Amino acid sequence: MISHEDVQAALSARIDGEPSGLDDAVVDAHLSGCAQCRAFLDRSLALSRELGGGGEGTMAPPQDLSAVILAGVDDEWRSFARRRELGIAVGRLLLGLMAVVWVLWAVRLILSGGEEPVVASTASVRFGVALALGFTAWRPQQIPGVLLIVGTMFTFTVGFAVRDAVLGMGQFAVAGVVIPLLSLVALVWTWVADRGGAVRRAWQLLGARPY
Structure with missing residues (x-):
C-alpha cells in the first residue's frame, strides 16, 4: 500500500512536470478512492493557476x-x-x-x-x-x-x-x-x-x- 504522502508527492511532481516515481495508473486509482488526496490535488492546481499556470504540466521548466x-x-x-x-x-x-x-x-x-x-x-x-x-x-x-x-x-x-x-x-x-x-x-x-x-x-x- 502506498501512503498519502507518496501520492501527494507524486501529484506535486506531476504538476511541476517532473518524474513522479509512481505509475500514473496507481496514482489515479488511489485518487478515485481518497478524498484527502483529491483535495490536495485541487488545492495544488488552484495554487498553480494563481502562480500563472493553467493546469497539470503547465509549470514544467524547460527540459534542457x-x-x-x-x-x-x-x-x-x-x-x-x-x-x-x-x-x-x-x-x-x-x-x-x-x-x-x-x-x-x-x-x-x-x-x-x-x-x-x-x-x-x-x-x-x-x-x-x-x-x-x-x-x-x-x-x-x-x-x-x-x-x-x-x-x-x-x-x-x-x-x-x-x-x-x-x-x-x-x-x-x-x-x-x-x-x-x-x-x-x-x-x-x-x-x-x-x-x-x-x-x-x-x-x-x-x-x-x-x-
Whole structure:
C-alpha cells in the first residue's frame, strides 16, 4: 500500500512536470478512492493557476536549459565568424589589388627611363613591396612584419613631401604618398579583421575586475 504522502508527492511532481516515481495508473486509482488526496490535488492546481499556470504540466521548466543557452551562444559565434570571414575576404581583395598597383607602378618607372641605377633600385623596391602584399593576401598572419615596412616607407615619404612643399624644392608625385597610404589601409583592415576579435578579448580580460 502506498501512503498519502507518496501520492501527494507524486501529484506535486506531476504538476511541476517532473518524474513522479509512481505509475500514473496507481496514482489515479488511489485518487478515485481518497478524498484527502483529491483535495490536495485541487488545492495544488488552484495554487498553480494563481502562480500563472493553467493546469497539470503547465509549470514544467524547460527540459534542457543547456541546449537553449548553447543555441544562443552558437548563433552569436556564427554571426561573428561570418563578419570575420567577410572582413578578411575584403582585406585580401584590397591587398591583391594594391600588389597589382605596385607592380604597375614599378613597370611604369622602368618604361619611363631615367638614371639606370636609381630606376633599377626603386623598381626593385616596388616589386618587393608588391610581392610582400601578395604574400600577406595569402597569409594574413604575416601582416605585422610587412606593416612595419610599408608604414616606415609611408612615414618617410610624407616627411620628404612636407619638406619639399615647405622649402619649395619641386613638385612631389602624389602617387608616392597615396599608394603607400592605401597599402597601409589595406594591411590594417585585413589585420583587424583577422586578429581584431582576439585583441578585443585580451583587452576585456585585462580590464576585468574580479571583485
